[in-house]
Amino acid sequence: MSEQEKLDQARERVIETVSQNMNLYGIAPSIGRLYGMLYFKNTPMTLDEMKEELGMSKTSMSTSVRSLLELKMVEKVWKKGSRKDQYRAEEDWHQTFVDLFTTKWRPSISMNIGAIEKSIKEMEQIITEKTADAEVLNAAKADINKLYEALAYYDWLGRLVDSFESGEIFNLVPKEKNE
Known part of the structure; x- marks a missing residue:
């Protein structure tokens, strides 16, 4: 197993646990997975990038991001040169x-x-x-x-x-x- 695969496996373990824990608060595991994925990204992501990464429909992704925005778990950020909305996770747990x-x-x-x-x-x-x-x-x-x-x-x-x-x-x- 490569070092990248080990890193991905370690991240996936945390993402999966976060998504399961979100269920305690009445939040769908898919929304928890999205938060976990954004948490490990070092740069903001567009809906299209998130959709591609998680394999969810754009509608589902948009709904999930809106939920995370309402919960203040992600924030919309401006990125120079981009006209698409970009989002990043709140990292202060x-x-x-x-x-x-x-x-x-x-x-x-x-x-x-x-x-x-x-x-x-x-x-x-x-x-x-x-x-x-x-x-x-x-x-x-x-x-x-x-x-x-x-x-x-x-x-x-x-x-x-x-x-x-x-x-x-x-x-x-x-x-x-x-x-």
């Missing part, structure tokens, strides 16, 4: 995680808080009207207490996301291990 984590969690927090607050109001109305039997009233009261605990969790999660966005998390858990 800390920042990539922060962007991915916050992009995925911020809408989820908002959606869950909205559903919980609406349900609390409906349950409070059941209690206020006092037309339900005692079992339903007690269940509504117990559920409201559980939902207030859930709201406390989402408040905490929101503050955690804030700490990622502000970089404060790195004061608590430094990027480099302190020895």
